[in-house]
Amino acid sequence: MLMMDQVLPNASTLTLTVSHTHDPAAEKARLDALSAAELERQRAFDERLTFAIWDRATLNANPATDLIVCLETKQTIGFRYEDINRPVVIHHGSKDSRVPVDNVRWLGKIMRKTEVRVLEGEQHGLMAQAKVMGAVLEEISQEWSDWTSVVKQASVSDLRSLARGRKASYA
Structure with a gap:
């Protein structure tokens, strides 16, 4: 430099x-x-x-090598994708040359409560795209806002029901 x-x-x-x-x-x-x-x-x-x-x-970085090391390791990484039981949204570029769209769709099928959104014209590295990340953060912000308004209105038993995955009734 x-x-x-x-x-x-x-x-x-x-x-x-x-x-x-x-x-x-x-x-x-x-x-x-x-x-x-x-x-x-x-x-x-x-x-x-x-x-x-x-x-x-990104100096000396090689994402493909890193992924192969992760996939070939004999030790667990702490979780399996099929064990994830929380809602997940995966954003993926339609022109990603590193990770095929079919692989991401497969991942979306084995994970419960997962939505795969294929973004037309986008490539690999969506986290470096301000427009994409802005939309993701806006969505997270809206989810948080919705959650906090539900929590403010809910009773303790309703919150326990929500935590167990059941619908709660609100007055």
Whole structure:
């Protein structure tokens, strides 16, 4: 990584005009230009930082090898997919070249209460897609909001029924 990518420049390196002027309009224009330059500098820095973090996180990474190691291990990983009994939503890209859609559909069949959503045109790595993750987080937020409103209205016996998977009655 270059030194310029490691050190934030300060405002003195972004001076765009002569700084000793007595004209208020010129001073305002200078400050506006400096603000625009500062915003652009921050945006560029954020972009470089994001790519640097991603490069570091994926350095020497090989997802296929990692998956093979997990699948071929003789020790359990703590659970089996068919033992999961909570509702699960799996999002998968239709153009994923690493994990075939049929494999994900199979996984959805062996897991109870699982919904597989195939996203048209998306590839592998949906967690890096802001649009996709935004929608997922919105859905989780709505589920949480719905749950908290149910909990606020429910009695203790209703909550026990919910925990056991039965429908509760609300007044």
